[in-house]
Amino acid sequence: MSNEPETDAGSVVEIRKVLGKANLRTTAARIAVLRRLQRASSPVTHAEVAEDLVPTGFDKATVFRNLTDLVDAGLVTRSELGDHVWRFELNDLKNPERDQHPHFVCVSCGQVTCLHGNELPKFDKESWAKIGKVSEILLKGHCLKCS
Numbered sequence: 001m002s003n004e005p006e007t008d009a010g011s012v013v014e015i016r017k018v019l020g021k022a023n024l025r026t027t028a029a030r031i032a033v034l035r036r037l038q039r040a041s042s043p044v045t046h047a048e049v050a051e052d053l054v055p056t057g058f059d060k061a062t063v064f065r066n067l068t069d070l071v072d073a074g075l076v077t078r079s080e081l082g083d084h085v086w087r088f089e090l091n092d093l094k095n096p097e098r099d100q101h102p103h104f105v106c107v108s109c110g111q112v113t114c115l116h117g118n119e120l121p122k123f124d125k126e127s128w129a130k131i132g133k134v135s136e137i138l139l140k141g142h143c144l145k146c147s
């Protein structure tokens with residue numbers, strides 16, 4: 001994606017503020033996990049985050065624990081997109097209201113794409129109350145590469 005320098009103090013200050021507001025301590029692992037999620041343009045798996053962070057000195061369990069802490073604190077959304085793998089996505093911290101969006105999953109290569117700017121289908125509360133609670137809107141198909 002972008003080639004911005006990784007050491008911009010601005011975003012560490014920003015991350016520290018965000019963690020403080022969520023009552024989470026700022027640790028090196030949390031900063032690393034958040035920055036990895038910030039760079040992602042679509043939801044990433046624990047394995048993908050670990051792949052990037054393990055070589056920098058964090059173990060897989062630490063990465064997973066931090067992902068879970070961030071989910072619990074409401075900073076990160078965890079979704080299961082039909083393949084029994086949890087994927088993690090940083091919430092838009094400035095606009096959490098607008099953050100819920102559908103995802104498109106390619107059934108051939110598994111590529112996940114965020115569908116921002118698409119109207120969510122309207123859910124009539126009464127009829128859904130008889131069915132359950134919607135947690136994820138998922139569209140499946142073939143991506144441009146696979147179709």
Ligand SMILES: [Zn+2]
Nearest residue numbers: 106109143146
């Ligand atoms: Zn594909």
Ligand SMILES: [Zn+2]
Nearest residue numbers: 043089114115
């Ligand atoms: Zn998304």
